[in-house]
Amino acid sequence: MIIVNSVEELLKYTRDLDSVGFVPTMGALHQGHLSLIKRARDENSTVIVSIFVNPTQFLEGEDLDKYPRKELADIEICKRAGVDILFMPTVESIYFKDELRIEAPAIRGFILEGAKRAGHFNGVLQIVMKLFNIISYNRPKKFRAYFGKKDAQQLILIEQMVKDYFLNVEIIPCEIIRDSNGLALSSRNAYLSKEEKEQALAISRSLKRASKLIMQGVLDTKKIEKEMREVMKSLDIEYIAFVDRNFKKQERIELKNSIILVACRVNNTRLIDNIWI
Ligand code: PAF
Numbered sequence: 001m002i003i004v005n006s007v008e009e010l011l012k013y014t015r016d017l018d019s020v021g022f023v024p025t026m027g028a029l030h031q032g033h034l035s036l037i038k039r040a041r042d043e044n045s046t047v048i049v050s051i052f053v054n055p056t057q058f059l060e061g062e063d064l065d066k067y068p069r070k071e072l073a074d075i076e077i078c079k080r081a082g083v084d085i086l087f088m089p090t091v092e093s094i095y096f097k098d099e100l101r102i103e104a105p106a107i108r109g110f111i112l113e114g115a116k117r118a119g120h121f122n123g124v125l126q127i128v129m130k131l132f133n134i135i136s137y138n139r140p141k142k143f144r145a146y147f148g149k150k151d152a153q154q155l156i157l158i159e160q161m162v163k164d165y166f167l168n169v170e171i172i173p174c175e176i177i178r179d180s181n182g183l184a185l186s187s188r189n190a191y192l193s194k195e196e197k198e199q200a201l202a203i204s205r206s207l208k209r210a211s212k213l214i215m216q217g218v219l220d221t222k223k224i225e226k227e228m229r230e231v232m233k234s235l236d237i238e239y240i241a242f243v244d245r246n247f248k249k250q251e252r253i254e255l256k257n258s259i260i261l262v263a264c265r266v267n268n269t270r271l272i273d274n275i276w277i
Pocket of ligand 1: 024025026052054057124127128151154
């Protein structure tokens with residue numbers, strides 16, 4: 001595995017590539033990331049992973065400084081997973097002074113996560129656009145990028161950016177990976193104590209409850225939300241939302257076209273989760 005820290009260096013290793021599978025991450029890799037890397041490995045001749053804790057997607061007062069950084073462990077994980085190139089740029093090598101900005105779309109980029117974290121998606125799209133351009137700069141024959149469905153709004157916005165900016169990349173959405181108790185894997189789970197982890201299980205339980213109700217034929221989102229709130233009554237719920245695949249609010253569940261999203265706080269840790277119906 002080759003490790004590179006600058007764009008110039010990366011470009012030397014990406015000439016004449018056939019298919020490239022790219023997995024962008026912020027590090028502190030877990031089984032969720034590993035599942036994206038495995039899929040990229042299965043489907044491409046070259047696998048590139050980036051690790052970059054992107055400052056522009058953290059708002060004032062958020063956890064940029066304490067975001068888990070596990071460089072050595074991450075390098076080992078990537079090596080073992082058969083990654084070909086690990087790209088770990090410095091902030092200075094990737095951002096410029098007074099640079100051009102990408103704006104998330106006015107509606108879909110500023111509801112739900114975008115409302116709670118106004119400007120977050122501008123930073124996500126800015127870095128993802130840069131990474132896509134860097135990784136595919138030497139025009140591989142096929143370019144695929146892998147994203148988890150856990151960050152559903154991020155995924156939908158990246159798909160929109162690819163469409164709106166005519167980018168030559170295939171976005172591959174990947175299933176959420178959960179621990180044996182149902183908790184969706186996230187680097188931020190590292191902030192949770194044992195008791196908090198226990199409490200956080202109410203989130204996936206509420207989503208399970210929703211999916212059971214839907215299987216029983218309950219499609220009214222108000223009814224489903226009421227039951228979900230009951231399951232999560234010990235948590236500080238920020239939102240429960242029912243949207244279609246375009247992130248438009250839904251009053252009734254539509255099979256194969258609904259996403260149920262939850263954001264909660266467990267003490268100081270903010271967690272999100274969802275299911276795609
Ligand atoms: O999902 C993440 O880890 C980040 O938002 C991403 C896509 C790597 C951009 O920094």
